[in-house]
Amino acid sequence: MAKLYSKKKKASPKMLPKKETVSFLLSYSKALSITKAGDLTFETIAN
Amino acid sequence: MANVVLPDAVLVKNYVGGDEIALATLIERHQSKIYGFIYSKVMDRDVTEDIFQDTFIKVIKTLKTKNYNEEGKFLPWVMRIAHNLIVDHFRKTKKMPFNRDTEEYSVFSIMTDNSPNIESRIISEQVEVDLQRLINELPDDQREVLVMRIYDDLSFKEIADLTGVSINTALGRMRYALMNLRKVIEKNQIILTN
Numbered sequence: 222m223a224k225l226y227s228k229k230k231k232a233s234p235k236m237l238p239k240k241e242t243v244s245f246l247l248s249y250s251k252a253l254s255i256t257k258a259g260d261l262t263f264e265t266i267a268n
Numbered sequence: 269m270a271n272v273v274l275p276d277a278v279l280v281k282n283y284v285g286g287d288e289i290a291l292a293t294l295i296e297r298h299q300s301k302i303y304g305f306i307y308s309k310v311m312d313r314d315v316t317e318d319i320f321q322d323t324f325i326k327v328i329k330t331l332k333t334k335n336y337n338e339e340g341k342f343l344p345w346v347m348r349i350a351h352n353l354i355v356d357h358f359r360k361t362k363k364m365p366f367n368r369d370t371e372e373y374s375v376f377s378i379m380t381d382n383s384p385n386i387e388s389r390i391i392s393e394q395v396e397v398d399l400q401r402l403i404n405e406l407p408d409d410q411r412e413v414l415v416m417r418i419y420d421d422l423s424f425k426e427i428a429d430l431t432g433v434s435i436n437t438a439l440g441r442m443r444y445a446l447m448n449l450r451k452v453i454e455k456n457q458i459i460l461t462n
Contacts, residue, residue, distance in 0.1 A: 235304070236303050237299055237300055237303060238303050238316075238320045242320060242321050243292075243295055243299065246295065246324045246328070247288065247291065247295075249328065250332075251288055253329070253332060255329065255332040257333065264329075
């Protein structure tokens with residue numbers, strides 16, 4: 222049987238964004254409302 | 269209840285319809301690929317984090333304005349946005365992530381290592397050893413003066429005082445020491461250069 226010389230996994234661990242970044246995006250999405258009026262677009266961020 | 273995996277298109281539709289959890293699922297599903305893609309280009313965690321955030325802000329805005337049409341797939345579309353933001357980033361910093369080698373230009377022409385390499389270090393050591401052997405062959409009085417002058421960095425006045433001879437004698441011994449060394453080097457054709 223072939224001997225395995227490498228102990229380390231070849232694939233690097235998954236790279237993920239910080240939890241804060243994802244949390245910010247979800248909050249931003251919840252707070253943002255976009256209204257269209259003709260050619261105009263209004264962005265409103267709820268506090 | 270069976271765990272149903274909703275396709276991206278359905279999640280996008282649900283999100284546009286007001287389902288905020290659908291966005292969380294989409295981010296959860298694709299975050300690793302998108303984050304990894306950005307990092308592979310910019311090679312900086314903080315910049316990656318910024319571009320990842322800006323990418324999804326753009327995604328959110330586009331979806332909320334209902335400008336997104338499911339012509340292509342969701343992930344390639346997000347990747348395209350990320351790619352454009354990466355290009356913007358490099359344009360702003362005016363720094364490209366890598367230099368390609370061409371026939372006229374090699375990156376090694378601007379990157380030099382001035383420290384001696386293994387070969388020159390071995391040569392220096394060899395020269396030192398050879399020289400040491402030659403010095404040991406000199407008559408005692410000449411060797412003494414040469415070692416004091418070259419290795420101990422003493423002045424001829426100090427050498428004269430220490431050896432109990434006049435300065436002129438010390439100078440003469442040094443002269444003969446060097447002449448003898450040259451003679452032996454020429455006779456044996458020893459190369460003492462690095």
